[in-house]
Amino acid sequence: MADRDTTPPRSDGAPSPAPLLVVRNLRVTLPTLGGDLHAVRGVDLSVRAGETFGIVGESGCGKSLTSLALMNLLPRHARRGADRIEFAGQDLQALGERQMGDLRGNSMSMVFQQPMSCLNPAYTIGNQLVSVFRRHRKVGRSEATERAVYLLDKVGITGGRRRLGQYPHQLSGGLRQRVMIAMALMCEPDLIIADEPTTALDVTIQAQILHLLAELQQEFGMSIILITHDLGIVARIANRVAVMYAGEFVEVGSVDQLYSDPRHPYTRGLFDCIPQPGKTPPGARLGFIPGIVPSLFGKTAGCAFATRCAKAGDACRDAPPWHGDADGHEVRCHFAGAGPNPTAAPPSQGT
Amino acid sequence: MGYFLKRLGLALLVALVVSVISFGALRISGDIATAIAGEGASSEDIEFTRKQHGLDRPLPIQYLDWLSHALQGDLGTSLYFRVPVAELIGDRLPISLALGCLALIFAVSLAVPLGVVAALKPNSIVDRLALWLAVVGQAMPTFWFALLMIVVFGAWLRWLPISGNESWKNFIMPAIALGYYATPAIMRLTRAGMIEVLGLDYIRTARAMGLRSGTVLFKHALRNAVIPVVSLTAVQFGFMLGGSIVIESIFSLHGAGHLAWISISRSDLPVVQGVVLVLALIYILLTLLADLLNAWLDPRLRIE
Numbered sequence: 041m042a043d044r045d046t047t048p049p050r051s052d053g054a055p056s057p058a059p060l061l062v063v064r065n066l067r068v069t070l071p072t073l074g075g076d077l078h079a080v081r082g083v084d085l086s087v088r089a090g091e092t093f094g095i096v097g098e099s100g101c102g103k104s105l106t107s108l109a110l111m112n113l114l115p116r117h118a119r120r121g122a123d124r125i126e127f128a129g130q131d132l133q134a135l136g137e138r139q140m141g142d143l144r145g146n147s148m149s150m151v152f153q154q155p156m157s158c159l160n161p162a163y164t165i166g167n168q169l170v171s172v173f174r175r176h177r178k179v180g181r182s183e184a185t186e187r188a189v190y191l192l193d194k195v196g197i198t199g200g201r202r203r204l205g206q207y208p209h210q211l212s213g214g215l216r217q218r219v220m221i222a223m224a225l226m227c228e229p230d231l232i233i234a235d236e237p238t239t240a241l242d243v244t245i246q247a248q249i250l251h252l253l254a255e256l257q258q259e260f261g262m263s264i265i266l267i268t269h270d271l272g273i274v275a276r277i278a279n280r281v282a283v284m285y286a287g288e289f290v291e292v293g294s295v296d297q298l299y300s301d302p303r304h305p306y307t308r309g310l311f312d313c314i315p316q317p318g319k320t321p322p323g324a325r326l327g328f329i330p331g332i333v334p335s336l337f338g339k340t341a342g343c344a345f346a347t348r349c350a351k352a353g354d355a356c357r358d359a360p361p362w363h364g365d366a367d368g369h370e371v372r373c374h375f376a377g378a379g380p381n382p383t384a385a386p387p388s389q390g391t
Numbered sequence: 392m393g394y395f396l397k398r399l400g401l402a403l404l405v406a407l408v409v410s411v412i413s414f415g416a417l418r419i420s421g422d423i424a425t426a427i428a429g430e431g432a433s434s435e436d437i438e439f440t441r442k443q444h445g446l447d448r449p450l451p452i453q454y455l456d457w458l459s460h461a462l463q464g465d466l467g468t469s470l471y472f473r474v475p476v477a478e479l480i481g482d483r484l485p486i487s488l489a490l491g492c493l494a495l496i497f498a499v500s501l502a503v504p505l506g507v508v509a510a511l512k513p514n515s516i517v518d519r520l521a522l523w524l525a526v527v528g529q530a531m532p533t534f535w536f537a538l539l540m541i542v543v544f545g546a547w548l549r550w551l552p553i554s555g556n557e558s559w560k561n562f563i564m565p566a567i568a569l570g571y572y573a574t575p576a577i578m579r580l581t582r583a584g585m586i587e588v589l590g591l592d593y594i595r596t597a598r599a600m601g602l603r604s605g606t607v608l609f610k611h612a613l614r615n616a617v618i619p620v621v622s623l624t625a626v627q628f629g630f631m632l633g634g635s636i637v638i639e640s641i642f643s644l645h646g647a648g649h650l651a652w653i654s655i656s657r658s659d660l661p662v663v664q665g666v667v668l669v670l671a672l673i674y675i676l677l678t679l680l681a682d683l684l685n686a687w688l689d690p691r692l693r694i695e
Contacts, residue, residue: 113598137604145600152599157592161691162614171610172600207690223600 094278166204487646497570506581584616625681
């Protein structure tokens with residue numbers, strides 16, 4: 041950890057510009073009996089040191105597979121392809137499983153969706169925390185135990201020393217998720233991928249965990265990739281957001297850009313589906329996006345959202361290009377680049 | 392601790408039930424006095440025997456009398472050998488135990504690694520080979536396999552003795568024959584357990600934390616996967632101890648199974664009763680041990 045002390049302290053809320061993770065054209069393919077399912081089809085992504093990058097999308101859009109692909113933890117039969125996956129200057133695709141294992145839990149770590157089943161029921165949480173630390177650091181048991189107690193305290197679990205002797209089944213879901221976060225932080229990673237970290241928890245606990253993640257990021261300065269289907273969660277802790285649909289990113293921008301000026305019809309549709317304080321009058325009907333997600337089997341031509349999009353026209357049969365602002369707000373829609381905002385009508389047509 | 396006491400209490404209760412069954416089975420299998428008096432005995436002889444052995448008393452009294460003797464290690468006297476049953480069992484049981492332990496070691500050390508390897512790559516060559524081995528093991532009668540080994544290793548190659556119990560070499564072939572029979576079930580349960588556990592979330596967590604594949608496999612996966620295997624193995628072991636009559640006969644290993652078998656054919660009822668009781672108690676003990684081992688493996692089982 042000594043090397044980390046030399047990193048200059050970050051000023052709050054202003055991520056340093058160096059990209060920690062650069063991903064180009066990431067693809068994940070799942071072979072099935074019915075043919076290849078292209079679950080992730082060409083994702084570009086760059087995460088700067090210290091920033092929180094949100095990935096939002098509905099179930100099955102490929103956001104979890106994207107995160108597992110980054111960690112090289114995909115299911116056995118899934119295939120990963122990419123033009124580039126670079127983490128802290130290292131080409132992850134060139135690393136073998138052993139070298140990847142040296143990184144996992146050490147400089148890149150993960151928090152999962154299912155706190156109830158993500159810890160091994162056969163071992164005490166102390167055992168599990170200590171073994172992660174000792175896997176990556178040459179330290180004795182007592183030093184690793186100290187570290188575990190320290191981190192349990194950091195994630196808001198008091199009486200850490202006593203907790204170390206407890207088994208996962210003796211803890212509540214919220215506590216288990218805190219333990220999971222402590223485990224991910226044991227080696228002070230540069231990047232934490234949090235895959236729906238609060239989905240399985242009560243609403244009150246959700247807020248606590250999100251608050252905790254934000255706090256810990258302030259303290260430890262790691263980058264976070266936050267994967268969620270919940271736009272509200274993203275707005276609370278992310279710096280930048282990507283909206284994912286059918287295995288692709290359709291819009292990327294800062295939280296402010298995306299929330300004040302959603303440009304992709306799918307993004308607008310998503311916002312339309314949730315009540316917004318001060319905008320949605322009480323008793324008003326919420327919107328929905330008609331239709332269903334297209335099949336991800338085989339090649340899709342053109343815009344994947346076209347079948348559900350009110351604005352779809354002939355142009356949408358071709359793959360839409362990215363239109364980007366100078367300030368980094370990018371959207372992948374044929375109609376987005378045709379003017380300042382040709383489809384700027386308030387998103388109220390979703391009936 | 393509470394868990395241990397509860398299991399122990401349960402085991403004692405089962406043991407009591409077994410003692411009643413063991414006692415009762417003998418009573419309903421025919422008139423004991425007639426059996427003791429022997430063939431061609433007059434009705435006076437039979438009545439005399441009945442009184443002499445206390446068989447004219449009410450059944451509950453007889454049971455309590457028998458139980459108190461049994462608790463002190465007195466299981467009666469063999470009608471054929473004319474020696475105490477406890478002594479006979481004490482002579483023969485070590486042979487059965489040695490055979491059963493060796494067979495168990497053989498079965499587990501073959502089945503568990505095979506099951507793990509098969510689970511690592513389902514439907515691979517190794518998996519198919521293990522499956523083939525399992526099918527053969529289950530399809531081939533034990534006695535046939537034993538005879539095959541006798542022909543090859545005993546008669547042709549002359550590597551191993553084919554009968555008796557003078558040296559440890561005598562136990563190799565019977566232990567393999569007995570153990571091989573138990574291998575397929577243990578292997579398939581290990582395989583199924585490993586496949587299931589390897590797909591669980593906490594295995595993904597362990598990998599996401601960079602733990603080495605050996606650690607993931609043996610520390611995190613195998614421990615959880617073998618829990619059902621432990622229970623099965625305990626039952627299999629009980630079976631090996633008591634049900635090895637065929638193997639014991641083929642190799643002339645005169646263990647407890649063989650003793651029970653010849654005593655049945657001689658109507659030596661006290662011996663049959665004694666062997667049944669002792670084997671049943673061992674069975675209960677094994678189940679208790681399996682429960683405790685499982686509670687150690689999986690702390691969730693310790694909650695009541």
